[in-house]
Amino acid sequence: MAGNYIVRFGVTRTVAEFSFKGPEDIRRNDQVLIRSERGVEWGEVLCEATDRTREYMGSTEQAGRILRQVDDEAHRRLDEVHLKQREIFIQSQVMIRERNMQMQLVDVELIFGGERVIFYYLAEQRVDFRELVKALAGKFKARVEMKQIGVRDEAKLLADFGDCGKPVCCNTHLREMPPVSMKMAKLQKATLDPNKISGRCGRLKCCLRYEYDTYEDYKRELPNVGSTVVTKAGQGRVFAQEILAKKVLVDFEGGRRMIVDLAEIVTVISKKPGGGNNDRPADHRGNPDVDLSNN
DSSP, X not given: OOEEEEEEETTTTEEEEEEXXXXXXXXXXXXXXXXXXXXXXXXXXXXXXXXXHHHHHTXXXXXEEEEXXXXXXHHHXXXXXXXXXXXXXXXXXXXXXXXXXXXXXXXXXXXXXXXXXXXXXXXXXXXXXXXXXXXXXXHHTSXXXXXXXXXXXXXXXXXXXXXXXXXXXXXXXXXXXOOOOHHXXXXXXXXXXXXXXXXXXXSBOXXXXXXXXHHHHHHHHSOOTTOEEEXXXXXXXXXXXXXXXXXXXXXXXXXXXXXXXXXXXXXEEEOOTTOSSOSSOOOOSSOTTOOOOOO
């Protein structure tokens, strides 16, 4: 049925809006052939395009059009494309080594229609690949595009499963990878062992970002660690916070210590600024205040 649809396509799982004018019905998860600015590509329909999807994606522009749904012949052609990609990858690695180029080839994407080949690579410094591009274009008879990527993009292309046992987020539903800092791990009282909070890319796990805003909102409602509070059980000093439970651990006179719900706090007599992460003795390896950015 004619209309506009949101389609996911390419090895980087790009999501964009495409128009369709064919007679057949298009449904979610349908495999389709599309024409994008790169050429004829294989795509997967996610949903119909609406004002809500456009607002979420931050774009009202169409990336191309849906040509048709795939058939058995298209599936056979896709198998050929995958085999050809492997050949291109192996042959390209040889050509890179022959030229002693300081770059690591990560992945190759051959557009379904054969119009273009995209090479994804890692490099610590700027690489002059003009000669290589000419050689690749001549050998594979297609337009060549070189894309330098980072380690997080490498994981997005190649990684499979995370420590949680599920497919990695960057290769499934994440459209953007926002920065993640050690502060987020500390606030959520996650272990600060880099080996346990690092993803397949070697950077801090993206999932540390998911609940951070909720922790921040809840934390602002609680009295800071070190604050003096009056509760229904008496007056005491806040020793620790249980952020998600919206409770605090209070030291009362006489050495009595008790968990108090936020609703049971009558008033805060004195506030200690900047509390929240001092709620337990530091048992971290290294300096717990170092902010290791995930950019």
